[in-house]
Amino acid sequence: MHDTIPVAEIMVEDVVTATPDVTATEAATLLRGENVSSVVIVRDGEPIGILTEGDFVTHLCERSDLGHLRVRDVMSAPVTTIEPTASIVDAVELLRTTDIEHLPVVSSGDSGAEGDGDATGVERAETDELVGIVTTTELTYYVPQLAHRGGESxxxxxxxxxxxxxxxxxxxxxxxxxxxxxxxxxxxxxxxxxxxxxxxxxxxxxxxxxxxxxxxxxxxxxxxxxxxxxxxxxxxxxxxxxxxxxxxxxxxxxxxxxxxxxxxxxxxxxxxxxxxxxxxxxxxxxxxxxxxxxxxxxxxxxxxxxxxxxxxxxxxxxxxxxxxxx
Known part of the structure; x- marks a missing residue:
């Protein structure tokens, strides 16, 4: 059953990342050069935001020039994440309820620090480590019927x-x-x-x-x-x-x-x-x-x-x- 398949089995492990102080132009160049649709923004290895193709489109409609802006000014934050042990059914539901298409996968530490979240939470402990990313692309390839469930007519x-x-x-x-x-x-x-x-x-x-x-x-x-x-x-x-x-x-x-x-x-x-x-x-x-x-x-x-x-x-x-x- 799909609820027994963990996110870790389908996630992309080679995540494209950038720091919050790079420019929007540098991030856009990274998107094109790596042929990906998102860049995860990290600080000390922990995801703090994400910048997607959709974000660039939105900001280009609102601004005439992005070249002088830093990623921290245009990224989506806080970032919604999921743990590698969560099921792909959880991932589908989380993408639907938050209306997003990119879900960084983080491995939470055992520090017990205040702010720890569950397998599909947004708030995370400071020890979280980025280990992959799962998107609607991976989910529709492995379980295409899940991607269409709920909105059927x-x-x-x-x-x-x-x-x-x-x-x-x-x-x-x-x-x-x-x-x-x-x-x-x-x-x-x-x-x-x-x-x-x-x-x-x-x-x-x-x-x-x-x-x-x-x-x-x-x-x-x-x-x-x-x-x-x-x-x-x-x-x-x-x-x-x-x-x-x-x-x-x-x-x-x-x-x-x-x-x-x-x-x-x-x-x-x-x-x-x-x-x-x-x-x-x-x-x-x-x-x-x-x-x-x-x-x-x-x-x-x-x-x-x-x-x-x-x-x-x-x-x-x-x-x-x-x-x-x-």
Whole structure:
């Protein structure tokens, strides 16, 4: 169960930090250079604040120049932290209730000093030590269904046009791309796409393809099968791989896909597709290892694909250039 998984198992241990007397410009340069979304501000090894990309956006709207300011003047403080022994369910709840996305992980000492907090408190003893950080990125990768719990609605979230290579995005979809250069494709890059496959998704897929097998659509019928419940079409689960590949830098064209189905995916479960570029085949072609896991991390399917990555059409490339100059 998720409440038995400690934060220590999923946190990022290599935390980017800075002291409160560095300038905002230096902190911004650190964010860009380390390719991270936050810098934890520390004094004598203890976190006293945090500076995120969102903080920079807020202050840029309010001020014309940040270069002369010190981090202590623009950081968010006090900082909300969590202990490594707390569960990832605690982390999700704390991020939700405080409306933040970055949670430094601290190991509290046994000094018993006044001001000690519990595993999910804000006030900490002076002996606290920064040992890692956990963000919504790690949580949506390991337990994507937890990230969406609580805000669920039978009405689909609104569409958003935020990328030049996709027509629209939804607020309940999660995408992450990790690579040295997010404008090009390279061996070692990893793309992840997560969403909950709803009853409406399964119904729409059955109608679009004609695959109306009752194991996907009829709960009473499915209960009598080896699965014991309705399951998602295998090809629909495989489609999450296509969704991840569609968001690679450039125009991705599918050339082939091989998949082995390892486990059923229940209707209403969250699924995450992970695509890792493992070989440059030349002429803009790449071999990619692909897999899809359910919300508990069970491998649903695995395989590999070959794609061709073309340059974006001039119109879309222009949109990308315009976005980077804003």
């Amino acid at each position: 039978r009405q689909r979230p609104p569409r958003r046009h935020v990328r030049s290579d996709t027509q629209y995005e939804r607020d309940d979809w999660t995408f992450e791309y990790r690579g040295d250069d997010e404008s090009t494709v390279s061996v070692g890059d990893v793309a992840r796409f997560s969403k909950t496959i709803s009853d409406e998704d399964v119904e729409a897929f059955a109608a679009a393809t004609g695959d109306t097998n009752r194991v996907h659509l009829d709960a009473a019928y499915a209960a009598e099968t080896r699965f014991g419940e309705r399951i998602v079409h295998g090809v629909l689960a495989n489609g999450l791989i296509s969704a991840a590949l569609a968001r690679l830098p450039g125009l991705t064209i599918y050339l082939s896909q091989e998949s082995s189905f390892r486990a059923p995916l229940a209707v209403g479960d969250s699924a995450t597709a992970v695509c890792e570029i493992v070989e440059d085949l030349g002429q803009s072609k790449y071999r990619i290892e692909t897999n899809v896991s359910d919300g508990d991390g069970t491998m649903v399917l695995e395989g590999n694909a070959v794609v061709l990555v073309d340059d974006l059409p001039p119109m879309a490339a222009g949109e990308t250039d315009a976005a980077t100059t804003r």
